[in-house]
Amino acid sequence: MGTDTKGLFTAIDINGVTLRNRLAVAPMTRVSATEEGAATEIMARYYERFAHGGFGLLITEGIYTDQAFSQGYLHQPGITDEAQAQAWRPVVDAAHQHGARIFAQLMHAGAISQGNRFRNTTIGPSAVQPKGQQMEFYYGKGAYRTPAAITEEQIAEAVEGFAASAARAVAAGFDGIEIHGANGYLIDQFLTDYANQRSDRWGGDTRQRTAFVRTVFEAVRAKVGSSVPVGVRISQGKVNDFTHKWAGREQDAKAIFGTLAEAGISYIHVTEHKAWEPAFDGSQDSLVALARRYAPQVPLIANGGVQDRAQAQEVLAVGAQIVALGKAALANPDFPNRIQAAQELAGFDQAILGPIANIKPTELAA
Ligand SMILES: Cc1cc2nc3c(=O)[nH]c(=O)nc-3n(C[C@H](O)[C@H](O)[C@H](O)COP(=O)(O)O)c2cc1C
Known part of the structure; x- marks a missing residue:
């Protein structure tokens, strides 16, 4: 305790949108929408707590x-029509009322839809059965289905879905768009080498293999215009394959981060089990450091394993501009306010999930 927290509590601008500090809530799916995919009042009150607790940025669950x-x-909530879009307004307003910004995470589940x-x-790049088991805490059971290989028409439909949803999100008041390119979902x-044959x-x-993420980004950018932050989340691990590593190691990092930088992405959000640890066995560099190297001008959000102020600062020290918290935010929805006041933090209790x-x-x- 007593360490300087100035870095964490300085404002930052992402593509013209100012965040009051460097602490973000990581996207977390909480399956609390209506059956029809409409965001609920409970969701508004849940997101409001993080804004009230001092977070500068809330990234929604995958929509x-x-x-x-x-x-x-x-x-799961959607944003596929006007009714679903309107249902997000109370969530957005609750975040704004307490001085936070809120980005919509847009997600296509692809082959791991359950x-x-x-x-x-289901559809995926190729007809390859996903590894792993469906998640029971999201109402799933057993193995994933083998997807059909997505057709050109279905690719166009998926891309248009991202673009039209981004436009609806901006119209509903969201401050930015996060394209979910991580964790095993369609992008x-x-x-991924074994899923895309x-x-x-x-x-x-x-x-x-970056063609699809580039196409989605370009379609979203074309639809929302240049003034809206549009970022992408990237990971090695997947919800259905936790320990996956990029076979091409640093060359893959260069291909992926370099492509996103060239495309003009507003920010990159990387997630690993522990954001500050080496990305590959036998090398020094974290994914944060590699994103910094191959996308040097692009603002960077980093997530994974941060539980306290010192670890949050460590993530900034290795090259990120913003730290995103998942479980630590669930345990401490007022994490920013607590660390600023040097109050004790609560541990994460898995029972909540x-x-x-x-x-x-x-x-x-309240
Ligand atoms: C309940 C739960 C739901 C999650 N849902 C999403 C999601 O919708 N989109 C996403 O990109 N990541 C999702 N994640 C991953 C988190 O954003 C984060 O990467 C992970 O919890 C590791 O960070 P942490 O150590 O700070 O918790 C989820 C995590 C949890 C615990």
Whole structure:
């Protein structure tokens, strides 16, 4: 305690949007929307707590983007039509009332969709059964289904879903867009060697496998214009393959981060188990350091394993501009206020996510 926290509490500008500090809430799916995918009052009161607790930026849970194959979980919120978009307004207003900014995370589940009220089948880059098991705390059970290889028409539909959803999010008052390119979902499936076995323009070596994320970003950017922050989240690990590492190591980091920088992304959000640790066995550099190296001008959000002020500062020290907190934010929705006042932090209690990961009554603003 008593360490200088100035770095964490300085404002920062992302593509013209000012955040009051460097502490963000990481995106967390809480399956608390209506069956029809509308955000609820409970969600507004849940997000409000983080804003009231001092976070500069709230990144929403992954929001599905079309009425075809994007939905991943039952009770996941969507932003696929006007009714769903309007339902986000109280969430956005609650964040703004307390001085926070809020970015919408747009997500297409692809091959690891385990609950979709619009479709009974799944699609992925190639017909490869996903590793791992469906998540029971999101109403899933057993192995994932083997997806059909996505067609050109379905790719166009998915891209348009991201773009149209981004436009609806901006109209609903969101301050920015985060494209979910991480954690095993559709965009990450395209980036991943074993999930993407295509030999057309969407597959090939690592740089070629970035075609889909680039296309999604360009479509979103074209739709929302230059004044809206549009970032992307990137990881090695996946919800269905925790320990996955990029086979091409630093060369893959160069291909992915370099491509995003060239495309003009507003920020990159990297997530690892421990954000500050080396990305690959036998090397020194964290994913944060590699993103810094290959996308040097791009603001960087880093997430993973941060539990206290010292670790948050460590993440800034290794090259990120913003630290995103998941479990530590669930345990301490007022993490920024607490560390500023040198108050003790609570430990994370896994029980909050069980048996279903929905928002619990103890997590709501008064
Ligand atoms: C309940 C829960 C739901 C999550 N949902 C999402 C999500 O919707 N989108 C996403 O990008 N990451 C999601 N994550 C991953 C977190 O954003 C974060 O990467 C992870 O919790 C590790 O960070 P931490 O150590 O600070 O908790 C989720 C994590 C948890 C615990």
